[in-house]
Amino acid sequence: MPSTQKPPLAGAALDPTAVRPPIDDAAVQRVAPSELRAVLEERRHEGYTMLLDLGAVDYLRRAPRFDVVYHLLKVQPVAASVSEVGQPARLRILCGVDENEHLPTCMDLWKSADWAEREVYDLFGIVFDGHADLRRIQMPVDWEGHPLRKDYPMRGPARERSPRPAFAGKSNVVAGTPPVGRTLEALQEEVKRAREQ
Amino acid sequence: MTFSSVLPAPDVVSQSGNTMVLSMGPQHPSTHGVLQLVLEIESENVVKVDPEIGYLHTGIEKSCEGLFWTQAQTLVERMDYLAPSSNALCYALVVEKLLGITDRIPERAQIIRVLQMELTRIASHCVWLGTHGIDLGAISVFFYCFDLRENILDLQEAAGGARMHPNYIRVGGLNGDLPDGYLAKLDALIEKFPGRMRELRGLLQANPIFQDRTIDVGILSPEEALAWSVTGPALRASGIAYDVRKAFPYSGYETYDFDVPTRIEGDAYARFLVRLDEMDQAMRIIEQCRKRLDAPGPVVIDDPKVALPPKETIALSMEALIHHFKLISEGFRVPPGDVYQAVEGPRGELGYYIVSDGENRPYRVRTRPPSLYNLQALKGIGPGNLIADLVVMIGSLDPVFGEVDR
Structure with a gap:
């Protein structure tokens, strides 16, 4: 029985995409940030009409630190049955980008890049120049930090519990103490009386 | 770094002219969850739609990075809670590709996986149809749909042990074989289904009120649909027959005989018809699965480094006990690499891009949620319509917010 449990390769965490086993899931292309825009435009005109997904990966100890990953799909933009659609092709474009580096937006090539780029910005802090509306999408607008970065902790710091609200307008109630007449002593007294009867 | 250091807050609220800004949701019942729409309206007409999402953000992608490969599997099922098996299958397929065991998954496991996928598709479309009907005032459809869905959830419970999140599909195969009496229940469902579909179609398809509300509402042209990454x-209601099951077959879908229903109108009514036809096609696949299920066989890969050993061997075999202990206490390691794999979920192309760095936990789990991209198209098709039509459009795009916000 061949074992699938192999020890991790040394330094694999730095760049798993480089030691990837030959898996036929998509064509892979790696580009530099400076030529990203030109490559995307070229692919768009080649017929990659759909931006399937746009995500990012944080390789904390690698330089450049992040990979922004574009998944493209080649489909004809006309109504077509299964036989006419033919064989759509997938393409994965990886673009290494450093912490303070910006990337050009591709919102004008694929409209769906709008939310995808906002999400990458929100969760990784990668800025897309030229995006019309780059603000947080999943996290609240006043959130600090970018949660999917590897140096962002899995759990938040322990916080003090907020104080319990007082019962406004009820003079017989003080927050934290039971109302008069329902104290433990009063209850025991009540039980005692009931037993004696 | 806060957002203000990059770009100023966008001016969604434009008070020029006679427009006003209306916030719809996140508690609005027709938003199918926690969707807020910031609308710019001119009397009843929508000028601009800005969906605000993130109210259900639970950080599933981040949480997966801290869990074993097998533990993360239970978490990804929670994303699309109406079709848990599609998430589970896609995740399992990715891990199997990284492990290099894709072609060693037993035949019977593949059949049952396809069966679960199609059952969950029908169940998910039942919820969509019922809630879509309620949005438009057709209350009774809901009860018929949920009755059918209940039968499917019974089957899920029988197979996996839980109604909503069965966690039945595992890396390497399945949690266990189908229980006794399952096939009889499945036969009953197959028998009941055509009649129930006739009733559902009879309630809505030729209903003049339903047609008035949905025909020519929210039209997506093929170019627009692709530009917004709608899947x-x-x-398919916009005419493009792109189906992952046909374009990039997995789990043996290429051996099943089924059609990909398409329409060319691209409106809400076309999406309704496509989903109904899809339910019929799903049942066609289920019937083919049923025929293949008579032959017994293993349902999990015979590799103790990946799959748990059978329970009865643990008391007898030292090796089985050790494997069980190791798998539970430290999981299995996955060779480094990255893989993108997609399945055709009820809402569209559900993809996972997973990076492994050779450890017993995933390094990064990126989901391609079909609901997120489908919902985003609302920005394109919403303006120029009445507010009441937005409700129809949201319903016809069928977003699930566990998946949109993750």
Whole structure:
């Protein structure tokens, strides 16, 4: 029985995409940030009409630190049955980008890049120049930090519990103490009386 | 770094002219969850739609990075809670590809996986149809749909042990074989289904009120649908027969005989018809699965480094006990690499891009949620319509917010 449990390769965490086993899931292309825009435009005109997904990966100890990953799909933009659609092709474009580096937006090539780029910005802090509306999408607008970065902790710091609200307008109630007449002593007294009867 | 250091807050609220800004949701019942729409309206007409999402953000992608490969599997099922098996299957397929065991998954496991996928598709479309009907005032459809869905959830419970999140599909195969009496229940469902579909169609398809509300509402042209990355029934209602099951077959889908229903109108009514046809096709696949299920066989890969050993061997075999202990206490390691794999979920192309760095936990789990992209198309098709039509459009795009916000 061949074992699938192999020890991790040394330094694999730095760049798993480089030691990837030959898996036929998509064509892979790696580009530099400076030529990203030109490559995307070229692919768009080649017929990659759909931006399937746009995500990012944080390789904390690698330089450049992040990979922004574009998944493209080649489909004809006309109504077509299964036989006419033919064989759509997938393409994965990886673009290494450093912490303070910006990337050009591709919102004008694929409209769906709008939310995808906002999400990458929100969760990784990668800025897309030229995006019309780059603000947080999943996290609240006043959130600090970018949660999917590897140096962002899995759990938040322990916080003090907020104080319990007082019962406004009820003079017989003080927050934290039971109302008069329902104290433990009063209850025991009540039980005692009931037993004696 | 806060957002203000990059760009100023965008001016969604434009008070020029006679427009006003209306916030719809996140508690609005027709938003199918926690969707807020910031609308700019001119009397009843929508000028601009800005969906605000993130109210259900639970950080599933981040949480997966801290869990074993097998533990993360239970978490990804929670994303699309109406079709848990599609998430589970896609995740399992990715891990199997990284492990290099894709072609060693037993035949019977593949059949049952396809069966679960199609059952969950029907169940998910039942919820969509019922809630879509309620949005438009057709209350009774809901009860018929949920009755059918209940039968499917019974089957899920029998197979996996839980109604909503069965966690039945595992890396390497399945949690266990189908229980006794399962096939009889499945036969009963197969028998009941055509009649129930006739009733559902009879309630809505020729209903003049339903047609008035949905025909020519929210039209997506093929170019627009692709530009917004719309997939699944919504894309096929715009005429493009892109279906992952046909384009990039997995789990043996290429051996099943089924059609990909398409329409060319691209409106809400076309999306309704495509989903109904899809339910019929799903049942066609289920019937083919049923025929293949008579032959017994293993349902999990015979590799103790990946799959748990059978329970009865643990008391007898030292090796089985050790494997069980190791798998539970430290999981299995996955060779480094990255893989993108997609399945055709009920809402469209559900993809996972997973990076492994050779450890017993995933390094990064990126989901391609079909609902997110389908919902985004609302920005394109919403303006120029009445507010009441937005409700129809949201319903016809069928977003699930566990998946949109993750």
